[in-house]
Amino acid sequence: MKKITLLWMGMLILTAGCSEKAEVVRYDHIDAHWQAERISSGSRETDVDAEGILKQCEASKLLSTIEGDHFTVLGMAYATRMPFIDNDAEVYAFNEVSYVEGDAVYAFCKSDQLEGYRAVALDTRPSYLKDKTGVEFPLLPTIELASQEVRDALHKPDAIYNDGQEVRPFLDTLYTISPGFNGGIEFGIGDGGVFFPYFDFGPYLAKFDSYVAIGYDISTNMPYLLLSQDGINYGMYALSDSDLVNGVDSLSVRSLSKGGKMDSMSPLSLYELTYETEGQTKTTTVSIRFKKSPLITETADTDAVSIGYVHKYMYEPGVSFNYPDAVSIRGQGYERLTEALETGTPSTKSGEAGEYMYLTLLKGNRGQQFELSYHKRSQKVDVFVKDMDTDEQFKLSSEGAKIFHELFPGAVE
Numbered sequence: 001m002k003k004i005t006l007l008w009m010g011m012l013i014l015t016a017g018c019s020e021k022a023e024v025v026r027y028d029h030i031d032a033h034w035q036a037e038r039i040s041s042g043s044r045e046t047d048v049d050a051e052g053i054l055k056q057c058e059a060s061k062l063l064s065t066i067e068g069d070h071f072t073v074l075g076m077a078y079a080t081r082m083p084f085i086d087n088d089a090e091v092y093a094f095n096e097v098s099y100v101e102g103d104a105v106y107a108f109c110k111s112d113q114l115e116g117y118r119a120v121a122l123d124t125r126p127s128y129l130k131d132k133t134g135v136e137f138p139l140l141p142t143i144e145l146a147s148q149e150v151r152d153a154l155h156k157p158d159a160i161y162n163d164g165q166e167v168r169p170f171l172d173t174l175y176t177i178s179p180g181f182n183g184g185i186e187f188g189i190g191d192g193g194v195f196f197p198y199f200d201f202g203p204y205l206a207k208f209d210s211y212v213a214i215g216y217d218i219s220t221n222m223p224y225l226l227l228s229q230d231g232i233n234y235g236m237y238a239l240s241d242s243d244l245v246n247g248v249d250s251l252s253v254r255s256l257s258k259g260g261k262m263d264s265m266s267p268l269s270l271y272e273l274t275y276e277t278e279g280q281t282k283t284t285t286v287s288i289r290f291k292k293s294p295l296i297t298e299t300a301d302t303d304a305v306s307i308g309y310v311h312k313y314m315y316e317p318g319v320s321f322n323y324p325d326a327v328s329i330r331g332q333g334y335e336r337l338t339e340a341l342e343t344g345t346p347s348t349k350s351g352e353a354g355e356y357m358y359l360t361l362l363k364g365n366r367g368q369q370f371e372l373s374y375h376k377r378s379q380k381v382d383v384f385v386k387d388m389d390t391d392e393q394f395k396l397s398s399e400g401a402k403i404f405h406e407l408f409p410g411a412v413e
Contacts, residue, residue, distance in 0.1 A: 022344070022345065022346055022392070022394070023342075024341045024342050024344040024385070024387075024394050025338050025341050025342060025361065025368060026368060026387075027361070027363050027364075027366035027367060027368055028366055028367075028368070028389070029050065029051045029054050029055075029365065029366055029367075030366075030367045030368070030369060030389075031049075031050060031051065032315060032317055032369075033081050033315070033317070033367065034050035034051075034054070034079050034080065034081050034317075035050070035079070035080050035081075035082075035317060035318060036048040036049065036050035036053055036077065036078065036079040036080070037077070037078055038075060038076070038077040038078075038128060039075060039076050039077075039078075039205060040074065040075035040076075040128065040129055040132045040134075040205070041075075041132055041133060041134065041135070041205070045128070048077065050079040053077045053078070053079040053095060053097055054079055054095055054365050056077075056097045056107050056109055056120070057097070057107060057109035057118045057119070057120050057299075058299065060120040060121065061120065061121075062118050062119065062120060062295070062296070062297045062298075062299070063106070063119045063120060063121060063295055063297075064294075064295055064297050065295065066100075066102060066103075066104075066106060066119060066295070067102065067103045067104075068102030068103045068139065069138065069139050070102070070136055070137065070138050070139065071100050071101065071102040071136070071137050071139070071181050071203070072100065072101045072102070072133075072134040072135065072136045072137075073098055073099070073100055073134050073135045073137065073203050073204060073205050074099045074100065074101055074125065074126075074129040074132050074134040075098075075099050075126070075128070075129045075132060075134070075205065076096065076097065076098050076099070076204070076205050077096070077097045077099075078094070078095065078096055078097075079093075079094075079095040080093070080094050080095075081093040081094075081365070082318050082320060083320050084307075084309055084315075084320060084321065084326065084328075084360070084362070085309070085320055085321050085322070085323065085326050085328060086320040086321065086322050086323075088320075088328065090305060090307070091305055091307060091362055092112075093111070093112050093305075093365055094111070094112055095109070095110070095111045095112075095365070096109070096110045096111075097109050097110075098110075098117075098202070098203035098204070098205075099122075099125070099126055099129055100119075100203050101125070101134065104121050104122075105121070105122040105123075105124060105125055106119050106120065106121055106122060107119065107120050107122055108182075108203045110202075111365070112304075113304045113364065114296050114298065116293055116294070116295070116296045117182065117202070117203070117293070117295060117296065118295065118296045118297070118298075118299075119295050134205075135204075135205055135206065135207055137179060137180065137181040137201075137203070137207065138178075138180060138181065138261075139180060139181050140180045140181075140261050140262055140263065140264065140290060141177055141178055141179055141180035141183075141185070141201065141261075141262050141290050142177070142178045142259065142260065142261050142262065143175050143176070143177050143178075143257065143259050143260070143262060143268070143288065144175065144176055144178075144258075144259035144260075145174070145175060145176075145255070145258070145259060146174040146175055146176045146211065146213075147176070150174060150176060150211065150231050151171050151174055153231055153232055154169050154171060154174055154211075154213060154226070154228075154231075154234065155169070155171060159232065159233065159234055160215060160226060160234045160236065161233065161234065161235055161236065162236060163236075165217050165219075165236075166217070166218050166219065167215045167216065167217055167218070167224060167226075167236060168215060168216060168218055169213050169214070169215040169226055169234075170213065170214045170215065170216070170253045171213070172255060173213045173214040173253055173255050173271060174211065174212070174213040175211065175212050175213070175255075175257075175259070175270070176209050176210075176211055176231075177199065177209060177210040177211065177212065178209055179201040179207060179208065179209070179210070180201050180262070180290055180292075181201065181203065182201060182202055182203060182292065182293050183200075183201055183264070183290055183291050183292040183293045184197045184198075184199060184200045184201065184290070184291050184293065185197070185198055185199035185200075185201075185210065185288065185289075185290060185291075186198065186288070186289050186290075186291055187212075187225060187270075187286060187287070187288055188267065188286070188287045188288075188289070189239050189240060189241050189284060189285070189286050189287075190241065190284055190285065191285065194240065195267075195287075195289060196240065197291070198225075198227055198237070199227070199229070200293075202293075208229060208230070209231065210227070210228065210229050211226075211227070211228040211229075211231050211234070212225060212226065212227055212228075212270075212288070213225075213226040213234075214226065214253045214271055214273070214286070215234075215236065216251055217247065219247075220246070220247025220248075221247050221248045221249065221250060221251040221275070222238070222244060222245070222246070222247040222248070223239055223244055223251055223253070223273060223275075224236040224237060224238055224239070225237040225238075225239060225286075239273075239286065241284060243275070243277050243282060243284070244273075244275070244284075248275040248276060248277045249275070249276040249277060250275060250276045251273065251274070251275045252273075252274045252275075253271055253272070253273055253274075254271065254272045254274070255270070255271060256269045256270055256271060256272055256285070257269065257270050262288070262289070262290040263290070264290055264291065264292045265289060265290070265291060265292075266289060267287040267288070267289045268287060268288050268289065269285050269286075269287050270285075270286050270287055270288045271285065271286040272284075272285055272286075273285070273286065304364050305362060305363065305364055306330060306334050306362070306363050306364075307328055307329070307330045307334060307361075307362045308328065308329045308330070308333075308334050308337045308338075308359065308360070308361050308362070309321075309326045309327065309328050309329075309359070309360045309362075310326070310327050310356040310358065310359050310372070310408050310411055311325060311326035311327075311356060311357075311358050311359075311360065312325045312326070312355060312356055312357060312358075313325065313357075313358070314358065315358070315360065315369070324410075327356070327408060327410070329407055329408075333407055336403055336407060337361075337403070337404070337407055338361070339400075339403070340396060340399075340400040340401075340403035340404050340407075341385060341394075341396070341400065342400075343396055343397035343399060343400030344385060344394030344395060344396050344397070344400065345394060345395055345397070346392065346393070346394060347384060347393050347394055347395040348393070349375075349384070349393075349395070350373045350384045350386065350393060351373035351374040351375035351382060351383075351384045352373055352374060352375065352376075353372075353373055353374075354372065354373070354374045354411055354412040355410070355411065355412070356372060356408065356410070356411045356412075357371060357372055357373075358370065358371060358372060359371075359372050359385060368387065368389075369387075369388040369389065370385040370386060370387060370388060371385070371386040371388055372384070372385060372386075372411070373386070374411075374412045376412070380398065380401065380402075381401065381405065381412055382395060382396070382401060383395070383396040383400070383401040383404050383405075384396070
């Protein structure tokens with residue numbers, strides 16, 4: 001009987017030893033790092049849970065297409081993380097969700113890690129948008145000759161940003177472009193149609209027209225696209241054609257389109273330019289087309305940013321640190337830091353506070369926060385980390401503590 005008891009005691013000891021091993025590094029969304037808001041027609045909420053926004057397009061299957069000729073943007077939500085250290089723009093993050101209704105209800109998500117939108121289907125409208133009307137967009141944009149009011153605005157002396165050049169518009173070339181749902185406007189020149197993007201449309205809670213005309217430098221006759229997103233201020237964009245880039249002897253422009261709906265990827269001839277260069281008369285065409293933006297079916301890259309910080313003071317939302325109040329590490333150093341943390345074992349003991357009392361890990365939009373404490377001994381310093389979310393405490397191994405001190409030699413004075 002005594003032998004059996006001793007055997008069971010041995011097994012319990014082994015089991016207890018195995019339970020000592022724990023996962024120390026566990027990333028999640030840190031509420032304190034994010035500021036979130038939701039907006040809809042006539043309302044704005046700032047006391048919003050950021051995690052729901054950050055996870056909106058992670059929980060369901062991402063769509064490659066959506067159906068419908070018209071879509072209504074019901075509302076939008078934003079989650080923003082400001083730089084941790086002053087001027088450390090790498091950790092700035094902005095996430096946007098647009099709630100869209102067509103043949104179904106969708107969430108369109110955009111983040112810094114990916115260019116473009118991911119989309120998921122929702123079972124129903126979000127509760128805060130239950131009674132909202134929203135803003136309706138057609139799938140495809142339209143173009144039409146501009147009104148006299150818009151022409152008058154372009155004719156004003158300060159309408160065109162010319163950087164010292166005197167540029168005048170051909171007023172009868174002015175068009176108004178009404179936005180489509182999700183895509184971009186591109187302009188091309190010549191029969192080959194080499195196109196370049198200029199305007200982008202997205203699922204926004206506002207609907208703004210864009211404007212295009214042809215202008216010319218009065219000293220060189222060099223033509224420009226004149227583009228505006230408010231009908232008041234116009235920027236100048238040179239036409240990428242070798243015959244035109246240095247100006248011509250004379251220039252005339254004729255508008256070719258009476259307007260209408262634009263089909264995706266179907267060029268529409270907009271202007272015919274006639275000019276003289278080196279004694280020859282030539283013509284070329286400027287075309288416009290709409291390019292739908294494809295939906296992204298890849299999840300956001302959560303490994304895009306991996307940075308660790310030791311810092312002296314508790315993090316406050318929206319208040320960035322200045323060096324040396326926070327010291328950062330990344331790359332191979334960050335990998336060594338997480339390896340050192342994973343040597344930690346659960347501990348009921350803790351040490352004493354040092355100069356740097358906190359450790360924060362950031363990995364993409366997720367992260368983890370620890371309190372740091374230290375116990376000085378004759379030959380070494382023990383390092384303790386306490387997860388600020390779960391209150392679980394760990395003591396790093398001797399090797400882990402050594403790596404920590406190599407990475408942050410000023411952590412304990």
